Amino acid sequence: MFFQGFDRRSGCELRPPVERGAERYILPPKEFYLLFLLLSYPGRIFTRSYLMDEIWGPESDTVHTTINVHVNRLRARFGGWPEFEIVAVRGLGYKAVIHPEAAALPTPQPG
Secondary structure (H helix, E strand, O other), X not given: OOOOOEOOOOOOEXXXXXXXXXXXXXXXXXXXXXXXXXHHOOOXXXXXXXXXXXXXXXXXXXXXXXXXXXXXXXXHHHOXXXXXXXXXXXXXXXXXXXXXXXXXXXXXXXO
C-alpha cells in the first residue's frame, strides 16, 4: 500500500513537524514520507522505483526525476544538520547516513 498523505480514519493530512532545537519545518506529505523512509532504515539503499511505488503509487505517471527534486529539497533544508545526510548511490538510488557522533554535539542556538 503506498503512502496516501492522510489518516483515513480522521481525514487529516499527515504533516508532523521536523524539529531540531529552534528549527522547525513542516514538510509536504510526500517529502516528509521520503525523509521518514530514509531515516527509518539508515544505510539501506532505496531504488527510485521502490520510492516511486511506495510514495506515489504503482499507477503514478510521475517520472523518476521527481525523486531527485524531492531529495534536493530535503538536502537544501537539512544540509546544515550534521546528524544525517542523504547520499546518492550511483546507479542504485538513495540512502540515509546517520552520524551518531554529531547527535552528541550541542544544538546551535539562533542569535
